[in-house]
Amino acid sequence: MGIFKPKAWLSEVIDLDKTEPRFYKEAILHPSWKQAMLKEYEALIRNNTWSLTALPQDRKVIGRKWVLHSLDHLHFSQSKSIHSFLKCAHLIDCKPIHSPMAIGASLSLTDVQSLDNPSGYRILVGALQYCTLTRPDISFSVNKLCQFIHAPTISHLQAAKRLLWYLKGTTHHGILLTKSPVLALTCYTDADWASCLDDRQSTSGFCVFLGLSLISWSSSKQKVVS
Template identity: 50%
Template sequence: MGFQGAKTDTLLFIYKDTNTVMYILIYVDDTILTGSSDMHIQKLIAAFKSEFANKDLGDLHFFLGIEAKHSPQGLFLSQQKYILELLKKTSMVGAKPISTPMATSPTLTAHSGFSFHDPSLYRSIVGALQYATMTRPDISFAVNKVCQYMHNPKNIHWAAVKRILRYLKQTFDHRLSLTPCMEMDISAYSDADWAGFPDDRQSTSGYAIFLGKNLVSWSSKKQNVVSRSSTEAEYRAIANATAEVTWIKFLLQELGIKSS
């Protein structure tokens, strides 16, 4: 069976029989192949080589800007090379590190400050930061904030972007860990920032979802409507988290994994 990823331009194909499960993840011409049988994996690679021109790069180490490091403790995902290139592009390699990605005050607004001299640069860097959240959930909220001003960035918005970059320099060695575990329970945490945007009084929903002890999905996103109370904002956040949990539950069923 095969289906398209819900959040990326990827295709996932699943092969299952009585004793073997194999997964093929495809993005354009880059492919990850894994499964429960080394023998079946090698047979499939040989079948690919007989039909297509391809190169077997061995164990997974790098995929779409994401570095994968194997250890006895599990798999560690990071984007250190990607973040370093981003710091070089913005001339922030020598910037002073900082321990938080966003200041609590003053609150960002659409009308404060002066227009930023290079809106294209702002959009490019913010877009790159969005991709960095693939392995850095700790910057999701801050990146979501600066994304709101892509249409007309001001100098204070650029200062907020630079603060995120300074934080990434401080936490350059942070990685996302995926460790083996016997428990496959799904746990979800959600929260809401009520009326956090002074321009339109909309709230922000956030959630973090764990499979066992591994973080597998997270989000920080502005709500589509104005919530008239903090309770309403919280319920909307819970609804968003529940929808994601439901999707993950069905995905695990497709993969033949039992979870509660």
């Protein structure tokens, strides 16, 4: 009872060229990559992984890059979307940094230098929320920026730009799903205890691994003071 045969993603191994295509138009010209994409698509349809739907006229597609390196691991990234965000923010040539937020940074609603036009900040932070779909490493920083979206200040905008500087140097980062010998479910959690200077509430976060693959994550501000 309760035992079932796992679904196979691909039923055969395809010898792919060592040079990875940069985009779909290049891959479709290579017979091996074209066959690999067709096999993967057929497996997704056969296993009812998802259903296709028509794109509404007033909606845009959020770009995602899925690379099947082998039958052992699958990589998801949003490098194209991040490049677009950097271009819109006029930071395409910015210098990359190694952390999404400064250590010990304290953001508050009491900063006196309010933005003259807060819509730019709201658009930027709204775009960064989409990046968290494949970038759990920025979930905490994006959640922190969202806490000031109703009344952003210059220091909040500087923190948002710093996050873009971090993304500039990590555009290839994403989610890696790998084959695991043991499917153990492991959860990690943490909180920045009472770090909010305005109400002393904490921002907590968690991540869940199934085997070696990260399958769920979140970062949110607690509603009460613990």
